[in-house]
Amino acid sequence: MKKLIFLTACLLATGPLSAKERMVKILLYSVSKPAALTLTPGQGKVLVNATPLKAPALISAKGALVSVKGFGPAGRAVRLNISGKGAWLSGGLSPKRLYKGVLEITAEKSRLKIINTVPLEEYIAGVTSGEAGDLSQMEAFKAQAVAARTYTLKYIDNHIKDGYNMCDSTHCQLFTGFGAIRPCAQAAADSTRGEVVTYQNKLAATFYHSICGGRTETMTYVWPFEHKPYLVSIRDGPDRKPYCSIAPGFNWKTRISMKALTGMARSQKWILPTENVQKMEVLDRGVSKRAVTLEFSTEKRRVRISATNFYHGVGRHKGWDAIRSTLFNVYSGKDYVVLEGRGNGHGVGMCQWGAEGMARLGFKYRDILTHYYPGTVCKNIDDLTR
Numbered sequence: 001m002k003k004l005i006f007l008t009a010c011l012l013a014t015g016p017l018s019a020k021e022r023m024v025k026i027l028l029y030s031v032s033k034p035a036a037l038t039l040t041p042g043q044g045k046v047l048v049n050a051t052p053l054k055a056p057a058l059i060s061a062k063g064a065l066v067s068v069k070g071f072g073p074a075g076r077a078v079r080l081n082i083s084g085k086g087a088w089l090s091g092g093l094s095p096k097r098l099y100k101g102v103l104e105i106t107a108e109k110s111r112l113k114i115i116n117t118v119p120l121e122e123y124i125a126g127v128t129s130g131e132a133g134d135l136s137q138m139e140a141f142k143a144q145a146v147a148a149r150t151y152t153l154k155y156i157d158n159h160i161k162d163g164y165n166m167c168d169s170t171h172c173q174l175f176t177g178f179g180a181i182r183p184c185a186q187a188a189a190d191s192t193r194g195e196v197v198t199y200q201n202k203l204a205a206t207f208y209h210s211i212c213g214g215r216t217e218t219m220t221y222v223w224p225f226e227h228k229p230y231l232v233s234i235r236d237g238p239d240r241k242p243y244c245s246i247a248p249g250f251n252w253k254t255r256i257s258m259k260a261l262t263g264m265a266r267s268q269k270w271i272l273p274t275e276n277v278q279k280m281e282v283l284d285r286g287v288s289k290r291a292v293t294l295e296f297s298t299e300k301r302r303v304r305i306s307a308t309n310f311y312h313g314v315g316r317h318k319g320w321d322a323i324r325s326t327l328f329n330v331y332s333g334k335d336y337v338v339l340e341g342r343g344n345g346h347g348v349g350m351c352q353w354g355a356e357g358m359a360r361l362g363f364k365y366r367d368i369l370t371h372y373y374p375g376t377v378c379k380n381i382d383d384l385t386r
């Protein structure tokens, strides 16, 4: 009730925001957290705390202070205002990236904290380009743009306690700036401006992933969240030729030595430092046949862990390419296990490569969205808030 009054007050104060005016705050470099970056002006104007930037300058963090070389002593915050086509940030572990809009830079423990405020629709074009980079079909790009827009607005409070809306990693949605936005991603965002996926007149939780492997998974088998009627397992096209079977890496195979598996299980605290993994099995599976619970046998006992935890644990330990999904069979040998699987990603909601496959068959983006989110309806965000 309190929330409703607050919302009404906001609407009264400012009027309903149109999609064009919505802004989103994104934490940049959320994974690498660099201590210093070089700012290089591009084909646009850059103001550093209201002073124009003419040449590349180093931005660095020291303790809780941040400085831009040549722009006075270090302080608590630096504000960059980048207009036109943007300015480049480079250094750290990532390649140079083009950013625009307002960048508010502070420092935490000698690491830069960079929050970029950009119009929602420009962010959606950037996310669509990054998330659907390998696809080719316009209708697949449009489906991705609508899913990304809906996800952003649904989870706009994901990181609000830390002062921003979304981080730039796949924890929220991959956003690598404005340097390489594919024209079809921009066109997809423009032509679907303001459009979102709704369920019972509310924003839907539009999770998406790369390749489902033939069948998406009911969300509750993957995460312990409240059941959503539109996040249920769906068959992704004909059994023999799923829509996403066109994807490179649809099938995968990984061999892990027992020694490596033991090391990983110990580091994740699934087993004690004195135990060794001797066998690995799948105990139960979800609707799509994704592994839900795994069992490790050691000298002393059997240990059960969730397949999602295993998937994330391996991702952290060996990189995301080692085990690409939980849709796998395990073949346990004496010294190693072989995992043979299909698909890439968590398997919930829209399958990006399936969207590409559907688009190649002539389906339109709204058909694609209702295929992956059954029972949902596409609407304009402004028709929802009124």
Ligand SMILES: [Zn+2]
Binding pocket: 158, 159, 166, 167, 168, 169, 171, 172, 173
């Ligand atoms: Zn995040």
Ligand SMILES: [Zn+2]
Binding pocket: 211, 212, 213, 214, 215, 236, 242, 243, 244, 351, 353, 354
């Ligand atoms: Zn699929």
